[in-house]
Amino acid sequence: MTATKDRLASELRKVAAKANPGNAAKYEALAKRSETGEFDDYADVHVCGPTALWRELVDLGFMKFAGRVAAGEFDASAEESEEWARSQTDPDTIRVMDALGIGPNRKGDH
Numbered sequence: 001m002t003a004t005k006d007r008l009a010s011e012l013r014k015v016a017a018k019a020n021p022g023n024a025a026k027y028e029a030l031a032k033r034s035e036t037g038e039f040d041d042y043a044d045v046h047v048c049g050p051t052a053l054w055r056e057l058v059d060l061g062f063m064k065f066a067g068r069v070a071a072g073e074f075d076a077s078a079e080e081s082e083e084w085a086r087s088q089t090d091p092d093t094i095r096v097m098d099a100l101g102i103g104p105n106r107k108g109d110h
Helices: 004-018 021-035 049-060 063-070 078-087 091-100
Strands: none
Touching: 004 021, 004 063, 021 049, 049 063
């Protein structure tokens, strides 16, 4: 599975490759920031990473890519959501839940 941040960076670079030089540099800058996880759903940088990215894209006039973000194309995967849920839960609680077969499961969120 490709991490959402890497998929986002790749898509930003695909668009950059077709853009004029000024816009290409802006897309590349966003791609580099994406690689750090800045725009992830569960990153600590923004209250909501995808919304922050959407706002920046709109401010740059990149409405087509902003539409892709708004449509949820770069939202966290179910696996990333599960990983985050486990990271937020006490390890002892996780062990008990796993033993009972009821580990945190955020798949229903998608």
